[in-house]
Amino acid sequence: MDEADGLDVGRLQNHVGYALRRAQLAVFQDFIQTMEKVALRPAQYSVLLVMDTHPGLKQTEIAALLGIKRTNFVALIDELEHRGLAERAPSPTDRRSNALFLTKAGKALLARAEKTVAEHEQRLIGLIGVDGKRQLLGLLARLAELA
Amino acid sequence: MDEADGLDVGRLQNHVGYALRRAQLAVFQDFIQTMEKVALRPAQYSVLLVMDTHPGLKQTEIAALLGIKRTNFVALIDELEHRGLAERAPSPTDRRSNALFLTKAGKALLARAEKTVAEHEQRLIGLIGVDGKRQLLGLLARLAELA
DNA sequence: TATTGTTATACTCTATAACTATA
DNA sequence: TATAGTTATAGAGTATAACAATA
Numbered sequence: 001m002d003e004a005d006g007l008d009v010g011r012l013q014n015h016v017g018y019a020l021r022r023a024q025l026a027v028f029q030d031f032i033q034t035m036e037k038v039a040l041r042p043a044q045y046s047v048l049l050v051m052d053t054h055p056g057l058k059q060t061e062i063a064a065l066l067g068i069k070r071t072n073f074v075a076l077i078d079e080l081e082h083r084g085l086a087e088r089a090p091s092p093t094d095r096r097s098n099a100l101f102l103t104k105a106g107k108a109l110l111a112r113a114e115k116t117v118a119e120h121e122q123r124l125i126g127l128i129g130v131d132g133k134r135q136l137l138g139l140l141a142r143l144a145e146l147a
Numbered sequence: 148m149d150e151a152d153g154l155d156v157g158r159l160q161n162h163v164g165y166a167l168r169r170a171q172l173a174v175f176q177d178f179i180q181t182m183e184k185v186a187l188r189p190a191q192y193s194v195l196l197v198m199d200t201h202p203g204l205k206q207t208e209i210a211a212l213l214g215i216k217r218t219n220f221v222a223l224i225d226e227l228e229h230r231g232l233a234e235r236a237p238s239p240t241d242r243r244s245n246a247l248f249l250t251k252a253g254k255a256l257l258a259r260a261e262k263t264v265a266e267h268e269q270r271l272i273g274l275i276g277v278d279g280k281r282q283l284l285g286l287l288a289r290l291a292e293l294a
Numbered sequence: 295t296a297t298t299g300t301t302a303t304a305c306t307c308t309a310t311a312a313c314t315a316t317a
Numbered sequence: 318t319a320t321a322g323t324t325a326t327a328g329a330g331t332a333t334a335a336c337a338a339t340a
Contacts, residue, residue, distance in 0.1 A: 010200030020171040023287035026294035053157030140170040147173035
């Protein structure tokens with residue numbers, strides 16, 4: 001991952017995409033390690049968080065919101081349901097769709113997860129500062145508009 | 148990928164890792180589309196660039212520099228060699244290792260690729276400005292230290 | 295003994311096609 | 318006709334183990 005010896009990646013250093021990939025890898029590695037404590041992968045954590053913010057959304061809506069294909073979302077929600085963290089309830093208005101909710105256990109685990117994530121975020125702030133984080137989020141949001 | 152209706156991802160919005168992932172996805176999507184013109188994937192492009200900056204490195208060295216496992220590097224360099232863009236030369240000092248070089252065709256394609264990448268980078272600068280890019284690269288480099 | 299390149303292999307993510315039941 | 322959930326499947330990218338040749 002690093003510059004062995006005195007070698008550098010040359011002109012690659014000036015590429016936004018390359019810098020993004022390396023930073024994302026490093027940050028995710030720390031995040032994943034952090035979340036081993038609650039046995040949640042990044043995608044699972046993000047789904048729990050969205051279910052907490054918007055209870056009762058259907059699968060397609062959460063998947064679209066997070067950029068997950070609805071077809072890949074099935075196994076993801078299956079696992080959360082089998083672990084007793086989330087539940088599929090029948091939608092009152094549309095018998096095709098499931099309304100998704102956190103269970104009590106899901107809310108409890110999410111609370112623990114968010115505390116752990118806060119420590120992770122503090123580590124990042126230790127590297128770039130509070131102002132750095134604010135700047136970074138602004139810049140990344142503008143880049144994400146490209147999609 | 149976007150906020151359908153008025154839905155938002157809630158507290159996820161404040162997570163550096165999430166913002167990094169979304170931005171990286173958007174930037175890579177543009178990059179990959181850009182590079183279809185020269186039929187190079189991001190990893191292939193980065194290898195060509197490093198071979199140009201440091202001619203004669205062995206496989207292990209380039210792989211380590213770019214964070215690629217040497218075992219996965221084999222197929223990558225195979226393809227570049229079969230396309231006539233790179234060549235494995237016998238190392239003068241170590242009969243176990245290959246010294247890697249760009250061919251003429253490889254240098255020519257890389258030159259075309261870099262011009263195309265420059266347009267891609269200009270699009271990004273259009274979103275965040277030259278100062279924004281400079282700030283971003285600095286912040287991302289500091290985050291990458293986490294690895 | 296350790297390193298270089300290699301093969302085989304497996305696991306995760308992501309992507310597409312096609313089915314069913316409902317709308 | 319179109320949509321929600323689902324299954325099956327295929328392709329990237331990435332990870333480990335084990336081997337032959339060489340150091």
